[in-house]
Amino acid sequence: MTVTPGWYMALAAVLFVIGGSGLLLRRNALIMFMSVELMLNAVNLTFVAAGRELNVLDGQVSVFFVMVVAAAEVVVGLAIIVAVFRRRSTASVDELAELRG
Amino acid sequence: MVETVLFVIFGIAAVGGALAMVWARNPVYSAMGLMVTMFSIAVFYVSNSAHFVAAVQVIVYAGAVMTLFLFVIMLIGVDKAEDRSERFRYQRPLTAGLLGLFVAGVLVAGREAWTLARPAGAAEANGTIENIGDLLFRRWLLPFEVTALLLIIAAAGAVALAYFRGTPDEEEAEG
Numbered sequence: 408m409t410v411t412p413g414w415y416m417a418l419a420a421v422l423f424v425i426g427g428s429g430l431l432l433r434r435n436a437l438i439m440f441m442s443v444e445l446m447l448n449a450v451n452l453t454f455v456a457a458g459r460e461l462n463v464l465d466g467q468v469s470v471f472f473v474m475v476v477a478a479a480e481v482v483v484g485l486a487i488i489v490a491v492f493r494r495r496s497t498a499s500v501d502e503l504a505e506l507r508g
Numbered sequence: 509m510v511e512t513v514l515f516v517i518f519g520i521a522a523v524g525g526a527l528a529m530v531w532a533r534n535p536v537y538s539a540m541g542l543m544v545t546m547f548s549i550a551v552f553y554v555s556n557s558a559h560f561v562a563a564v565q566v567i568v569y570a571g572a573v574m575t576l577f578l579f580v581i582m583l584i585g586v587d588k589a590e591d592r593s594e595r596f597r598y599q600r601p602l603t604a605g606l607l608g609l610f611v612a613g614v615l616v617a618g619r620e621a622w623t624l625a626r627p628a629g630a631a632e633a634n635g636t637i638e639n640i641g642d643l644l645f646r647r648w649l650l651p652f653e654v655t656a657l658l659l660i661i662a663a664a665g666a667v668a669l670a671y672f673r674g675t676p677d678e679e680e681a682e683g
Binding site: 412420424490498 | 523
């Protein structure tokens with residue numbers, strides 16, 4: 408049995424779904440944020456696998472751009488989490504209901 | 509053969525790390541699980557001849573990003589007392605249903621796309637630094653410059669979020 412890129416994509420789909428479930432089921436803002444990172448990583452894996460299948464390097468260049476956007480997102484997101492924690496002393500997203508109608 | 513063995517070992521590690529991340533009560537264990545998953549994905553990159561991307565994955569994700577996460581976990585304290593009861597009683601069944609539907613959709617829709625035949629006689633795309641750099645600084649130069657702008661904006665935003673905070677009275681007045 409050889410590992411085709413389809414196997415990597417199936418694994419990436421599984422990782423994406425695990426990340427999505429973490430995002431939907433956990434309350435801790437940090438862990439939700441890590442779930443988003445996991446989903447981004449899963450998508451990166453599909454980029455690389457598809458690039459190998461199609462014999463182009465553009466997939467790997469796309470991974471770089473996803474990584475840059477993820478790094479920017481981590482910087483701003485963690486700053487927001489720390490700023491919220493300073494005010495409310497909690498990282499639970501359920502406690503943050505100031506904008507409720 | 510080597511690739512199959514690597515895929516099985518690190519596939520199990522990646523899924524196990526991801527599950528550990530979602531289920532661990534302690535955020536530090538969650539971060540460790542995510543780190544295992546990221547290293548496993550770096551191994552998959554090497555299997556797919558994306559050597560430079562694998563190096564960047566280890567340095568940027570498993571190194572810098574996860575260190576930042578652990579730093580923030582330590583900064584705001586390890587909160588183990590997370591309330592796991594759902595206020596919306598259909599949340600868990602709905603989550604399982606939606607995600608199952610997503611997996612089924614991906615598997616069904618992707619069955620065609622995943623069996624694309626490689627163009628005959630084409631050389632394997634090799635993700636060396638030289639090839640990646642050639643593509644990045646010729647074809648994708650403008651997006652590359654735009655990401656530089658994005659990073660500056662993100663850094664300025666982080667500084668603004670950390671720096672501009674009023675006294676508690678002002679915060680009450682704002683709220």
